[in-house]
Amino acid sequence: MSTIASLQVGETGYISEESLDFIPLKLLEMGCLPGAEIELIQIAPLKDPLYICVNGSHLAIRKETASQIQILKSNL
Amino acid sequence: MSKNTIKVALIGNPNTGKTSLFNQLTGLNQKVGNYPGVTVDKKQGISKLSATQNAIITDLPGTYSINPTSLDESIVLKTLLKKDIKESPDVILVVADVENLKRNLLLFSQIKDLEIPTVLAINMADQMAKKGISINISLLEKELNTKVVLISARKNEGINELKEALICCHLAAKSSPLCGINYKVDPEYFDELKKISPNYSLYKLWLMVTQNNFPDEITKKEKDKLLAFQQDISKLKKYQHKETIYRYQEINKILNKTYSIDKSKATDLRSKLDKIFTHKIFGYVLFFLILLVIFQSIFDWASYPMDFIDNTFASLSNFAKSNLPNGVLTDLLTEGIIPGIGGVIIFIPQIAILFLFIAVLEETGYMSRVVFLMDKIMRRFGMNGKSVIPLISGTACAIPAIMATRTIASWKERLITILVTPFATCSARLPVYAILIALVIPNKKVLGFLNLQGLVLLLLYALGFLTAILAAYILHKTLKINSKSFFVVEMPNYKVPSFKNVFFEVVEKTKAFVFGAGKIILALSIVLWFLASNGGSDFKNAEKIVVENVANQNLNDDELQQKVASKKLEKSYIGMLGKTIEPVIKPLGYDWKIGIALITSFAAREVFVGTLATIYSVEADDEDTTTIKQKMASEMNPDTGAKRFNFPVGMSLLIFYAFAMQCMATLAIVKRETKSWKWPIIQLFGMGLLAYISSLITYQILS
Numbered sequence: 001m002s003t004i005a006s007l008q009v010g011e012t013g014y015i016s017e018e019s020l021d022f023i024p025l026k027l028l029e030m031g032c033l034p035g036a037e038i039e040l041i042q043i044a045p046l047k048d049p050l051y052i053c054v055n056g057s058h059l060a061i062r063k064e065t066a067s068q069i070q071i072l073k074s075n076l
Numbered sequence: 077m078s079k080n081t082i083k084v085a086l087i088g089n090p091n092t093g094k095t096s097l098f099n100q101l102t103g104l105n106q107k108v109g110n111y112p113g114v115t116v117d118k119k120q121g122i123s124k125l126s127a128t129q130n131a132i133i134t135d136l137p138g139t140y141s142i143n144p145t146s147l148d149e150s151i152v153l154k155t156l157l158k159k160d161i162k163e164s165p166d167v168i169l170v171v172a173d174v175e176n177l178k179r180n181l182l183l184f185s186q187i188k189d190l191e192i193p194t195v196l197a198i199n200m201a202d203q204m205a206k207k208g209i210s211i212n213i214s215l216l217e218k219e220l221n222t223k224v225v226l227i228s229a230r231k232n233e234g235i236n237e238l239k240e241a242l243i244c245c246h247l248a249a250k251s252s253p254l255c256g257i258n259y260k261v262d263p264e265y266f267d268e269l270k271k272i273s274p275n276y277s278l279y280k281l282w283l284m285v286t287q288n289n290f291p292d293e294i295t296k297k298e299k300d301k302l303l304a305f306q307q308d309i310s311k312l313k314k315y316q317h318k319e320t321i322y323r324y325q326e327i328n329k330i331l332n333k334t335y336s337i338d339k340s341k342a343t344d345l346r347s348k349l350d351k352i353f354t355h356k357i358f359g360y361v362l363f364f365l366i367l368l369v370i371f372q373s374i375f376d377w378a379s380y381p382m383d384f385i386d387n388t389f390a391s392l393s394n395f396a397k398s399n400l401p402n403g404v405l406t407d408l409l410t411e412g413i414i415p416g417i418g419g420v421i422i423f424i425p426q427i428a429i430l431f432l433f434i435a436v437l438e439e440t441g442y443m444s445r446v447v448f449l450m451d452k453i454m455r456r457f458g459m460n461g462k463s464v465i466p467l468i469s470g471t472a473c474a475i476p477a478i479m480a481t482r483t484i485a486s487w488k489e490r491l492i493t494i495l496v497t498p499f500a501t502c503s504a505r506l507p508v509y510a511i512l513i514a515l516v517i518p519n520k521k522v523l524g525f526l527n528l529q530g531l532v533l534l535l536l537y538a539l540g541f542l543t544a545i546l547a548a549y550i551l552h553k554t555l556k557i558n559s560k561s562f563f564v565v566e567m568p569n570y571k572v573p574s575f576k577n578v579f580f581e582v583v584e585k586t587k588a589f590v591f592g593a594g595k596i597i598l599a600l601s602i603v604l605w606f607l608a609s610n611g612g613s614d615f616k617n618a619e620k621i622v623v624e625n626v627a628n629q630n631l632n633d634d635e636l637q638q639k640v641a642s643k644k645l646e647k648s649y650i651g652m653l654g655k656t657i658e659p660v661i662k663p664l665g666y667d668w669k670i671g672i673a674l675i676t677s678f679a680a681r682e683v684f685v686g687t688l689a690t691i692y693s694v695e696a697d698d699e700d701t702t703t704i705k706q707k708m709a710s711e712m713n714p715d716t717g718a719k720r721f722n723f724p725v726g727m728s729l730l731i732f733y734a735f736a737m738q739c740m741a742t743l744a745i746v747k748r749e750t751k752s753w754k755w756p757i758i759q760l761f762g763m764g765l766l767a768y769i770s771s772l773i774t775y776q777i778l779s
Contacts, residue, residue: 051354
């Protein structure tokens with residue numbers, strides 16, 4: 001199963017319904033919802049944190065959090 | 077409070093232009109106070125809504141939700157849960173950003189469920205055409221059951237409509253929840269919760285349970301029942317998740333009917349700039365260059381106003397001395413109070429300039445990119461990308477810097493940042509460094525172009541940062557604190573900074589320094605003056621002793637007076653204190669006179685210079701550094717017959733001032749922010765010990 005952390009820069013995916021319990025409430029509130037499309041915009045030079053865009057929110061989250069959130073990769 | 081004044085709470089996500097709106101509504105009628113019992117600053121201002129109606133507007137810290145994760149955010153919840161007539165708002169004004177309306181409406185939906193009259197202001201409306209956004213306002217108002225006003229705070233558009241809306245909304249008084257949202261999650265569960273108290277809305281009760289935050293006036297019985305709901309934590313968490321998802325579903329439904337965006341109009345300026353600012357090489361190079369420009373400007377620009385302030389207070393002191401009758405009160409004024417106030421004011425230029433830069437960087441959105449770049453590095457040392465801002469601010473003054481740590485959600489990361497920030501070379505160390513470097517480092521060029529004195533100063537700055545980082549690493553490995561480290565930073569759109577916002581930010585930060593540190597520096601200056609101008613019987617006989625000693629030396633009046641002043645200081649309480657600690661500091665190469673200067677430095681480090689000026693019997697009001705420097709340069713060490721301020725002593729002192737925690741005001745702030753004396757005491761002794769040992773080694777190796 002892929003997670004946000006396994007996305008390549010520029011790739012998009014959909015947050016899976018199963019990862020609901022692993023999404024911290026704060027991220028959920030900022031728009032990181034199951035079913036939402038998520039794009040990895042950039043990775044920080046030291047490979048962490050990740051710069052993502054989800055539901056119109058541009059956010060930086062740590063890899064540790066990102067690797068807990070499962071996604072379904074969009075078909076290329 | 078008059079009948080015609082309503083209380084408005086201003087609330088919104090960060091980066092929505094909330095500050096611009098606040099500044100627009102209140103102008104210069106702002107004041108910063110404190111929330112009772114907590115340390116977060118409370119920004120309030122008065123706005124004239126109409127000819128007969130005023131409003132007190134409270135600017136609450138920016139937050140994405142009323143479920144808090146940091147100290148700043150918890151204040152929002154506290155204010156809103158209160159039922160106190162004096163404190164609780166009559167109307168809540170929610171500010172939303174037109175581009176991020178969906179996410180902004182989440183906070184709005186939570187607020188609405190508190191059943192307090194609410195107005196929604198959608199900001200940055202001037203961007204709508206450019207971004208291809210259109211909103212059906214009247215339908216949105218109907219769906220949200222709320223007055224909605226389109227504004228653009230920076231351009232001062234829509235503000236009058238907003239003021240009218242606030243008046244209308246206040247008159248309507250009662251507000252209903254957006255859609256009884258919690259019932260949809262688990263009707264039975266929330267029915268039980270609702271039964272606990274008729275005095276609070278269901279959502280308020282739910283917040284009390286989930287946030288463990290109870291208003292003072294709640295009855296014991298009600299509280300016990302609410303506490304019973306806290307038993308099943310996993311259920312609470314699950315319901316909070318469900319609630320959030322449900323809220324978003326409702327918001328999506330409403331926005332589908334009322335909001336549309338033409339994506340083809342989106343520009344990719346953001347992504348272009350991001351590619352540069354967060355580039356793996358250019359990103360860091362740019363950050364470093366920006367820092368360089370900042371520090372350079374602080375030195376260049378601040379020196380003029382600082383010299384001016386210095387001279388003004390010296391002449392003020394002189395003027396008072398020559399125009400007021402001799403006496404203790406005049407002495408208190410000219411030697412205690414005036415130099416004390418001067419000692420506070422002198423730092424304002426540097427602090428204001430630094431915060432000018434920081435405010436501009438924050439306003440543009442660049443700071444978030446720095447946090448993004450630095451997080452991984454800082455994390456290795458137990459800190460957080462957000463720790464960069466306090467560490468930079470610390471080069472002006474540790475006090476506003478330590479207050480800037482409040483945005484760090486993890487307690488451990490925040491604590492470490494607070495503990496190491498005083499290692500950053502603050503502006504009070506600068507005069508000390510300047511005079512010591514001038515004394516012991518030769519003014520020559522190295523490698524053909526580098527000024528050796530400047531190089532040493534640069535190295536001292538680097539030493540401060542490195543020590544901060546190293547100390548953080550040690551704390552990271554030794555502190556056993558379990559705190560959830562959760563990190564999320566919004567990367568806002570790049571913006572041209574608003575002059576008004578930057579100006580108010582600088583004023584606010586400078587005020588925080590003047591009133592936070594100023595009081596302590598001034599009070600301590602007065603205490604030190606007292607200790608220096610009183611003493612035992614030898615102190616009273618100082619003049620007689622000197623006259624007897626120098627009877628055969630043919631001194632003129634001035635020289636005699638200087639000798640007397642010097643003797644008096646030696647025999648004063650503070651002189652006695654210096655003598656007492658002399659055995660302890662002798663291995664570092666210091667004598668009792670330097671000892672006095674070390675003690676007085678607790679008011680503010682730069683007092684070192686003034687104290688030595690007095691000790692070496694330079695006329696007290698003449699703060700001309702060349703004369704102090706000459707006096708210091710010619711001071712002899714009677715034991716060795718060599719110069720007192722030789723290279724080893726100078727270096728030892730430089731190291732001591734780089735490391736030691738000699739600032740009462742900072743200790744007081746650390747106490748306030750950590751809510752215990754434990755951490756400032758650890759800081760005082762930890763940094764003191766480091767300073768002592770390092771100076772000891774420096775002196776012993778060099779001499």
